[in-house]
Amino acid sequence: METEIDLRLVVKVPENDPPFHAIVHAVVNGLRAVPPRLLREYAAARQERILEAILGPRYHPLPAHKQAEAPWACPRCASRRGFRRKGRRQRERTLRTKAGEVRLPLAQVRCEGCRRVFAPLLQVWHLKPYERVTEDLAYLFVRLALEFPFERSTGLLDELIGVSASPATAWRHLQQAGQTLDLSPDRCAYPLLQIDGTRVCAGEPERGIPFLVALSPRERDTSGPRPRNHLDLAGIVVNEGADVLLQPLADRPVGTALTDGDPDLLGAIHRQLPGAVASRCRWHVDHQLEYCLTLDHMPRGDRAIWHQRLRSILYDDQAPTRSSRLRLDRLSRDLEESGCPRAAAHLRGAKEAVFAFKDPTLQPCLPAPVPATTTSLVERSMREANRRTDVGVRWSVPGVTHLLTLFYARRYHHPGWSALWSCPDRDAIELRLENSS
Numbered sequence: 001m002e003t004e005i006d007l008r009l010v011v012k013v014p015e016n017d018p019p020f021h022a023i024v025h026a027v028v029n030g031l032r033a034v035p036p037r038l039l040r041e042y043a044a045a046r047q048e049r050i051l052e053a054i055l056g057p058r059y060h061p062l063p064a065h066k067q068a069e070a071p072w073a074c075p076r077c078a079s080r081r082g083f084r085r086k087g088r089r090q091r092e093r094t095l096r097t098k099a100g101e102v103r104l105p106l107a108q109v110r111c112e113g114c115r116r117v118f119a120p121l122l123q124v125w126h127l128k129p130y131e132r133v134t135e136d137l138a139y140l141f142v143r144l145a146l147e148f149p150f151e152r153s154t155g156l157l158d159e160l161i162g163v164s165a166s167p168a169t170a171w172r173h174l175q176q177a178g179q180t181l182d183l184s185p186d187r188c189a190y191p192l193l194q195i196d197g198t199r200v201c202a203g204e205p206e207r208g209i210p211f212l213v214a215l216s217p218r219e220r221d222t223s224g225p226r227p228r229n230h231l232d233l234a235g236i237v238v239n240e241g242a243d244v245l246l247q248p249l250a251d252r253p254v255g256t257a258l259t260d261g262d263p264d265l266l267g268a269i270h271r272q273l274p275g276a277v278a279s280r281c282r283w284h285v286d287h288q289l290e291y292c293l294t295l296d297h298m299p300r301g302d303r304a305i306w307h308q309r310l311r312s313i314l315y316d317d318q319a320p321t322r323s324s325r326l327r328l329d330r331l332s333r334d335l336e337e338s339g340c341p342r343a344a345a346h347l348r349g350a351k352e353a354v355f356a357f358k359d360p361t362l363q364p365c366l367p368a369p370v371p372a373t374t375t376s377l378v379e380r381s382m383r384e385a386n387r388r389t390d391v392g393v394r395w396s397v398p399g400v401t402h403l404l405t406l407f408y409a410r411r412y413h414h415p416g417w418s419a420l421w422s423c424p425d426r427d428a429i430e431l432r433l434e435n436s437s
């Protein structure tokens with residue numbers, strides 16, 4: 001069905017023609033007044049038509065028994081038939097939308113059954129009793145607040161589309177969306193999980209609180225100009241242990257679980273994902289060697305040669321697994337003899353898992369879609385998340401939890417994110433501009 005709204009546009013330009021960009025600016029700013037008027041006109045016209053179709057013409061109402069079933073129900077007795085017009089609400093409903101403030105004139109009806117008076121169009125249009133910000137604007141609040149600090153995000157909104165709001169409003173909408181988000185694991189199997197953790201400045205502890213993320217890479221997409229890694233979000237927890245992260249995945253097949261070797265993570269993988277092959281990131285094995293050599297008091301200048309030897313073993317992908325492990329054993333012994341027991345123990349501890357990706361005796365239940373050798377993908381995502389959270393303030397635990405879960409859900413297209421904003425009817429609405437001349 002169509003509703004036609006006529007508006008006349010008048011553009012007045014001074015005699016000495018201003019530069020074109022000035023006209024663009026004036027037209028765009030001037031047109032901002034149009035959508036709120038258009039929406040109001042539409043609402044008023046549509047409301048009248050719906051009421052007339054159900055209740056009959058304004059001064060010749062249909063008796064209750066002749067009325068068709070209404071597209072609303074009485075909020076008290078749930079009746080769908082038998083209503084009378086009951087004037088207008090004194091106060092119009094003001095809605096903040098991404099097109100600016102829209103004022104809706106609301107007609108009221110009375111239920112003949114229970115005498116309840118209400119505004120039926122609020123129901124027809126799915127407007128909740130206390131809704132003052134429409135979902136399209138709430139989406140922009142959340143979307144920008146995931147990229148920028150709250151104050152900057154609302155500043156940008158004002159600059160870009162002329163909608164002003166306080167940072168507290170953006171914060172509130174982000175918290176609401178975070179509470180509603182459903183982050184259940186969305187895939188039925190995970191051939192490869194990259195799991196990593198870091199800390200974020202929140203809560204009481206001076207060093208902040210931990211957060212853990214599990215990402216699942218899919219096949220590398222080489223169709224574009226640059227190869228891309230598509231990742232799925234398998235889970236995220238803030239201020240919780242690794243068991244809480246992995247427990248929801250316990251009932252589905254996980255092929256390989258790749259970590260930096262953190263003992264808490266390894267323990268949780270063992271407990272929650274007993275069928276998975278635990279694999280260790282080789283970049284980290286080298287990186288952690290530096291720390292062990294420091295503990296072993298090896299002079300800084302002497303360390304490079306050990307790193308070189310280690311890398312030549314770790315990155316020799318052609319070497320059979322057995323020989324790689326033997327070479328790592330030898331390196332470990334040499335470190336022991338050079339007075340570095342911690343470094344030696346570190347390499348012994350990593351020996352099995354760091355070559356798990358090429359070990360022919362370990363058969364993961366699902367083959368990894370990309371080489372399971374480093375956790376670089378999940379780490380990059382954590383640097384991005386830190387860029388948003390590291391803004392010189394201490395977050396509240398629920399505040400940062402909502403921010404991070406929304407951040408990850410959006411970034412990795414988790415269905416929980418799109419479910420927050422899904423509106424199947426939206427695409428069915430068509431808007432056409434017609435020249436009147």
Ligand SMILES: [Zn+2]
Pocket residue numbers: 074075076077078079111112113114115116
């Ligand atoms: Zn009723």
